[in-house]
């Protein structure tokens with residue numbers, strides 16, 4: 001399991017390591033040695049290769065000095081460029097470089113960066129050891145000017161130690177600009193900011209220098225990187241004597257006159273990850289979707305204006321729902337008033353005000369009242385307009401049954417659910433706090449997707465892929481997660497495996513079609529292949 005840490009968690013781990021007998025010097029030596037091995041592997045034969053190490057004032061700079069020594073000892077020609085670091089005899093790593101006679105330039109003596117530009121122009125590799133986890137404010141002044149000398153296009157490879165200087169370790173933000181690295185070697189464990197944008201882009205390829213840290217410490221609060229090894233065991237078994245009833249039934253309530261295709265994409269997503277049966281619920285607006293997927297069955301619902309689903313549909317749904325193991329609710333269903341009222345009652349969230357308005361339906365013990373009462377929902381994926389409509393309901397999170405839903409918001413939907421103008425910078429913390437407060441699994445989608453469970457566990461999917469930046473890919477994901485819920489996966493696992501398979505299918509699409517022009521429906525045939533590859 002690859003853990004991802006915040007600064008606080010990393011500093012606590014370092015303290016715990018010291019308490020277990022490690023020394024700060026020893027840790028720094030391990031970190032620098034590990035980074036040097038990556039650097040040397042990239043350099044090829046080090047003889048005659050020129051390496052510039054940019055050394056900052058803190059421990060990140062200390063790591064840089066260790067790297068400089070090992071790369072020098074391997075045969076490369078190393079020059080040191082110091083920013084804000086004062087020599088002190090106690091700086092043992094600097095002292096060791098001096099003993100070896102490494103060239104030194106002080107940034108204070110190079111106010112126009114003339115020497116630095118020359119060094120960079122002649123270098124094969126630049127090691128960025130200016131700032132790491134200690135980055136505490138936007139980069140500015142001379143530091144910004146130093147970083148600007150590394151802007152692409154440039155000749156040398158740029159390797160950042162731990163984090164590209166200027167990237168916030170917790171949020172991935174780089175408010176004053178940052179080093180744009182070709183690769184970043186994280187020391188010990190990758191920091192959260194390396195997975196979040198723009199930090200993820202600025203970091204380039206991610207590698208790791210191993211540190212001996214007490215891994216059991218703080219384990220439960222750390223994020224997990226979502227990788228094949230974590231989700232492979234979650235794949236539902238397919239016994240040879242299975243029948244369609246073995247793999248669950250999914251009911252999809254999606255699509256509308258304006259977004260008819262969402263229904264198809266969600267249904268096909270569920271079917272393509274192995275659900276036994278998919279039923280599309282809706283009016284005439286979604287008939288076309290049902291015809292595109294002849295394997296799906298249809299649950300016709302009473303229509304309101306313009307074919308929208310309204311409260312009149314509750315009776316049919318109530319009868320059908322006990323036959324389903326999962327529900328996908330919301331993709332493209334529209335945000336009309338009648339649909340909002342329908343959703344509110346389906347979720348059992350009608351306010352006293354709406355009770356008065358539809359009072360005759362819930363009055364006393366009439367048959368109609370029973371038929372229209374909020375049903376017990378199976379595990380449900382709530383997506384897109386389902387979330388937008390939910391966000392309009394007052395105090396929804398205090399009244400929604402807990403541990404029943406997987407919410408799949410993109411950042412805009414997340415803002416609406418939280419009722420904020422702008423999402424907080426730390427998206428992992430945002431998703432985790434929301435999952436805890438709402439009592440639901442939250443999948444905060446984006447180039448990096450975060451899956452958070454109400455119990456505090458969370459997984460980060462490092463899956464940037466511009467081929468996915470096209471309408472309808474989220475509808476497929478909602479269906480995929482629904483299809484996995486129907487096969488009996490717990491909500492957090494269904495969400496995790498779903499995000500992984502969706503990303504793996506997208507990677508396959510990108511490999512054949514490239515970055516642009518893929519359709520959301522191109523993901524569908526790749527889903528079974530992604531499962532085959534994982535199994």
Ligand SMILES: NC(=O)C1=CN([C@@H]2O[C@H](COP(=O)(O)OP(=O)(O)OC[C@H]3O[C@@H](n4cnc5c(N)ncnc54)[C@H](OP(=O)(O)O)[C@@H]3O)[C@@H](O)[C@H]2O)[C@@H](O)CC1
Nearest residue numbers: 024027031057058059060131132133134135136137162187
């Ligand atoms: N301890 C160990 O054994 C291990 C440590 N490790 C390594 O240590 C790194 C963390 O080291 P760190 O905590 O010393 O912080 P670091 O990133 O060097 O920067 C601190 C300095 O930067 C300054 N500063 C900050 N922002 C600034 C800005 N925008 N503009 C200008 N200045 C700014 C800040 O100055 P101040 O805020 O006080 O003005 C302070 O002087 C970690 O990333 C990893 O590489 C690992 O190898 C594991 C073993």
Ligand SMILES: Nc1ncnc2c1ncn2[C@@H]1O[C@H](COP(=O)(O)OP(=O)(O)O)[C@@H](O)[C@H]1O
Nearest residue numbers: 410445446447464465468469471472473474475
């Ligand atoms: N650049 C990107 N890299 C990786 N995944 C992306 C990127 N852009 C979008 N996605 C993924 O595509 C899906 C888009 O979902 P969403 O925004 O709900 O779109 P829609 O509602 O049109 O289907 C999400 O799973 C998201 O994580």
Ligand SMILES: [K+]
Nearest residue numbers: 128131161163
């Ligand atoms: K750095």
